[in-house]
Amino acid sequence: MGVNYQTVLWNRNKKIYDRWIGLSMLIYLISFIGLTFITNVQTSVETLIIRAFGTLAIVLLHIILVIGPLSRINTRFLPLLYNRRHLGVSMFLAALIHGGFSLFQFHTLGNVNPIYALFSSNMDYNSLKNFPFQVLGFFALIILFLMAATSHDFWLKNLSAKSWKRLHMMVYFAYALIIMHVFLGSFQQQPSLWSTAILSFGFVVITALHISTGSKERKLDHIKTTDTNEGWDYVCDIDEIPEDRAKIFIVDNERIAVFKYNNKLSAISNVCKHQGGPLGEGKVVDGCVTCPWHGYQYLPHNGQSPPPFTEQVSTYRLKLIDKKVYVSPKALPEGTEVDPVIFNN
Amino acid sequence: MLIIIEIFVNLLLGYFIFGLLFGIYFFIKGAFKLDELIIESKWTVRLLLLPGAIGLWPLLLMKIIRKTTTK
Ligand code: HEM
Ligand code: FES
Numbered sequence: 532m533g534v535n536y537q538t539v540l541w542n543r544n545k546k547i548y549d550r551w552i553g554l555s556m557l558i559y560l561i562s563f564i565g566l567t568f569i570t571n572v573q574t575s576v577e578t579l580i581i582r583a584f585g586t587l588a589i590v591l592l593h594i595i596l597v598i599g600p601l602s603r604i605n606t607r608f609l610p611l612l613y614n615r616r617h618l619g620v621s622m623f624l625a626a627l628i629h630g631g632f633s634l635f636q637f638h639t640l641g642n643v644n645p646i647y648a649l650f651s652s653n654m655d656y657n658s659l660k661n662f663p664f665q666v667l668g669f670f671a672l673i674i675l676f677l678m679a680a681t682s683h684d685f686w687l688k689n690l691s692a693k694s695w696k697r698l699h700m701m702v703y704f705a706y707a708l709i710i711m712h713v714f715l716g717s718f719q720q721q722p723s724l725w726s727t728a729i730l731s732f733g734f735v736v737i738t739a740l741h742i743s744t745g746s747k748e749r750k751l752d753h754i755k756t757t758d759t760n761e762g763w764d765y766v767c768d769i770d771e772i773p774e775d776r777a778k779i780f781i782v783d784n785e786r787i788a789v790f791k792y793n794n795k796l797s798a799i800s801n802v803c804k805h806q807g808g809p810l811g812e813g814k815v816v817d818g819c820v821t822c823p824w825h826g827y828q829y830l831p832h833n834g835q836s837p838p839p840f841t842e843q844v845s846t847y848r849l850k851l852i853d854k855k856v857y858v859s860p861k862a863l864p865e866g867t868e869v870d871p872v873i874f875n876n
Numbered sequence: 877m878l879i880i881i882e883i884f885v886n887l888l889l890g891y892f893i894f895g896l897l898f899g900i901y902f903f904i905k906g907a908f909k910l911d912e913l914i915i916e917s918k919w920t921v922r923l924l925l926l927p928g929a930i931g932l933w934p935l936l937l938m939k940i941i942r943k944t945t946t947k
Binding site: 536537644646647650651654656676677679680681683685686688689690694 | 877878881882884885888889910911913914917921924925927928930931932935936939
């Protein structure tokens with residue numbers, strides 16, 4: 532959304548979040564290094580850095596992966612979702628330091644290319660238990676690199692939202708690789724019950740959250756209106772929609788959001804033009820429907836972003852009979868002006 | 877197996893060396909061809925886009941070629 536690109540989209544809130552991210556990372560690293568010094572004096576500095584940043588990266592990755600489902604369960608997590616991008620880049624940088632140091636520590640001694648050494652120092656590719664776990668970390672790091680490198684809005688637009696999304700969905704593949712990287716690594720060195728238990732717990736939490744929100748989503752997809760009136764579908768009673776908010780419905784296989792604001796009702800597509808965020812989960816702020824994911828805005832009566840922005844979503848016709856809200860299931864072309872339904876409280 | 881690794885590592889290296897060359901072109905010229913909004917944006921934006929250009933050069937090269945031939 533914009534007439535030019537900013538290097539980093541910062542506003543006051545984002546700066547505060549970023550400061551929190553930075554501070555938390557620092558506290559984590561200092562505590563990790565401090566605790567290791569107290570409990571295990573012989574650890575070398577290089578090993579300490581490798582472990583501190585490796586574990587930091589995986590903690591951040593878990594946070595990143597739970598934010599999505601959590602913010603669907605409870606809207607209070609939405610501010611975290613807005614800031615997930617910077618969290619992702621921070622995670623990549625931590626993983627890069629971990630991988631870079633490992634490469635430096637274990638593979639730069641000989642006179643061969645360190646990447647070649649990484650792939651050839653352990654040749655047990657046929658073994659399940661002794662599989663070269665660092666290779667898995669390497670591939671995960673490449674994926675994380677591509678994701679961090681394409682996190683700017685420029686890429687979203689120029690790679691097309693679809694390919695961008697596909698690329699960023701690979702985070703789940705990277706996550707699987709990293710889980711194997713850590714499990715195999717700890718089994719092949721000195722198995723630590725603690726880290727295995729914590730990681731298993733994290734894995735279970737992430738899987739459970741994704742399954743539960745996924746099934747919720749599928750349920751929504753099955754809500755179909757049965758009550759139709761001369762081509763209009765009944766969706767809900769007017770009192771069911773909270774002020775300045777919306778309810779989401781499926782009509783004609785499309786998700787639409789019916790908004791109530793200022794004694795008016797308007798319906799637009801539920802799908803944000805930016806990354807497909809659920810507009811119906813957002814609020815009307817300053818007269819504009821505001822996407823809960825990154826704050827793109829649309830006018831409820833025509834689906835257009837306020838100038839100078841140019842995004843447009845489809846609109847729908849509504850009518851009110853007594854207290855019942857009906858929608859005409861045919862989507863109007865994106866940005867079509869529709870007179871809002873006016874009601875008296 | 878060592879041969880496979882050797883080939884793979886060299887391909888990877890080649891990919892990123894070419895990516896670096898493409899990245900320089902992208903920074904100077906390519907970004908403007910892909911997206912007009914870049915003209916109004918600061919040069920630091922292109923600097924930030926550089927890693928992406930290095931990593932995804934085959935895709936971007938195709939897009940730029942397609943865009944300039946259909947114009
Ligand atoms: C080039 C890529 C990578 C290399 C060469 C690499 C190398 C290593 C090595 C050698 C260890 C064992 C360290 C030890 O126990 O002393 C390790 C452990 C670990 N790695 Fe990686 N890694 C890579 C990528 C990653 C990535 C992308 C992540 C996660 C985002 C990651 C997360 C971890 C974690 C959490 C551990 C366990 C640390 C511990 O046991 O204390 N690694 N890695
Ligand atoms: S999806 Fe990003 S603002 Fe709507």
